[in-house]
Amino acid sequence: MWSKGTAAEAFRKLAELSRGALELVLPPTCGGCDAQIDPTAVLCMACDRRLERIAPGTCQLCQEMPPRPDTGLCASCELSDSALTACFAAFRFEGGGADWIHRFKYPKKGLRGLDPVPASVVRAMLHEAGCRVSGPQPGLVVPVPLHPRRLRLRGFNPAAELARALAREFEIPFDPVALCRTRDTPSQTGLDRHERRHNVRGAFRSRRGRNIPEQIWLVDDVVTTASTLTEAAIALRAAGARAVIGLCAARALSNVPSVNR
Numbered sequence: 370m371w372s373k374g375t376a377a378e379a380f381r382k383l384a385e386l387s388r389g390a391l392e393l394v395l396p397p398t399c400g401g402c403d404a405q406i407d408p409t410a411v412l413c414m415a416c417d418r419r420l421e422r423i424a425p426g427t428c429q430l431c432q433e434m435p436p437r438p439d440t441g442l443c444a445s446c447e448l449s450d451s452a453l454t455a456c457f458a459a460f461r462f463e464g465g466g467a468d469w470i471h472r473f474k475y476p477k478k479g480l481r482g483l484d485p486v487p488a489s490v491v492r493a494m495l496h497e498a499g500c501r502v503s504g505p506q507p508g509l510v511v512p513v514p515l516h517p518r519r520l521r522l523r524g525f526n527p528a529a530e531l532a533r534a535l536a537r538e539f540e541i542p543f544d545p546v547a548l549c550r551t552r553d554t555p556s557q558t559g560l561d562r563h564e565r566r567h568n569v570r571g572a573f574r575s576r577r578g579r580n581i582p583e584q585i586w587l588v589d590d591v592v593t594t595a596s597t598l599t600e601a602a603i604a605l606r607a608a609g610a611r612a613v614i615g616l617c618a619a620r621a622l623s624n625v626p627s628v629n630r
Contacts, residue, residue, distance in 0.1 A: 400486035401465075411486075411493045418493070419465040423620065425501065429455040431595075433622060440479050452602035453587075453595065454612040458620035459497035466494065466619045470590060474527045491527075491590070492534045494618040499535055499586070502614055508582025510536035510543045513589040513601050514573070516553035531618065532588035541586070544585045548604055569600045575608035583611040592617040 400407050401416035412420075427443075428436045430451060434443035441455070460466040472487035512532035520526055529545045536543035552572045575581060585605055589598055592615060602613040 400490055408429055411489050416465070416575040420469075421461040421464055422459055422497075423461055423622065429457070432456070432458065432620060449553055451595075452599050452606050452613060453615050455502070456500045456592060456595055456598060456615035456617070456620075457501045458592060458617040459501060460619045461493050461620035462593070462621045468495070470619055474590060487565050488530065490585060491618045492531060495531050495535055495588070495616060496538055498616050498618065499539060502586075502616070505542055505584060506539070507586045507612075507614070509547065509580075509584075510539075510541050510586045510588060511547045511601075511605065512545060513587065513597060514546070514548050514550045516550040518553050519550075527590045531590060532586075535586070535588060535616070546576055547581065548573050549576055569597050571600070573601045573604040573607040575604050579608070581605060583609070585610045585613050586611050587615050589615070589617050591619050591621070593621045598619060 381431055384576075397406055397408050397410075398404060399410075399413035401412050401419075404413040404415075406413050423432055426436075428434045429441040429447050430446040430449070430453060431443060434445065436443055437447065442449060462470070469487055469490045472484075473491045476484070477485070489564035504621075510532050511574050512526060514529070515523065515526045527544075533543055533545065550572055551574055554572050587598060587605065588600055592598055595615065598615040598617075602610075602615070605613050
């Protein structure tokens with residue numbers, strides 16, 4: 370008998386296959402406004418412009434401040450001793466970007482919840498973040514895990530779904546269970562930076578017997594203070610990773626100017 374999580378994943382995949390089949394006989398349309406678009410696109414140009422992109426060229430870790438040319442990090446991040454080597458998102462977590470992520474993470478009940486468009490849009494947002502990473506290709510893509518109890522309640526892990534697609538697009542090995550969550554931590558919503566870090570401290574560990582390469586892409590859907598990614602990166606480094614780059618579909622930033630295409 371299927372578990373709730375298995376059934377949810379199966380129905381989501383079926384919805385995506387159905388959409389792909391329809392696109393073989395019908396012109397592809399924008400997921401936001403139904404305008405006809407190029408088959409390789411997800412949104413039309415007008416809907417794409419409503420997503421606020423993070424301007425490139427900022428610090429590779431906080432994406433807030435101008436970087437030093439020799440390290441790519443701002444002066445503050447150089448002194449932070451973070452377990453993350455870098456952290457990239459291409460979009461700000463507000464406006465249209467936040468709406469799409471919310472629709473992806475919290476699908477509606479019933480048949481309306483099978484709409485594959487939000488997942489396609491958020492995967493495209495994460496892909497753009499991956500394109501911002503320079504340097505050698507990583508040896509593994511790893512998602513931030515959910516606690517088993519939270520996974521049963523939600524039905525799927527948004528980070529794992531995104532990481533799987535990213536690994537396939539960049540042709541990188543993917544391990545959905547390289548990390549496990551040892552505590553069912555309360556939601557980070559409403560917590561300040563210090564409280565978030567305390568909330569997830571020691572909440573992750575690597576699984577025994579997993580092959581942990583030196584270079585890893587660590588994937589989550591949204592980064593706010595990077596507390597969750599940092600704690601997950603600590604566990605990966607303890608298992609042998611030397612460079613852990615965080616990748617997210619969107620990021621909450623304070624006062625960094627955005628750019629639109």
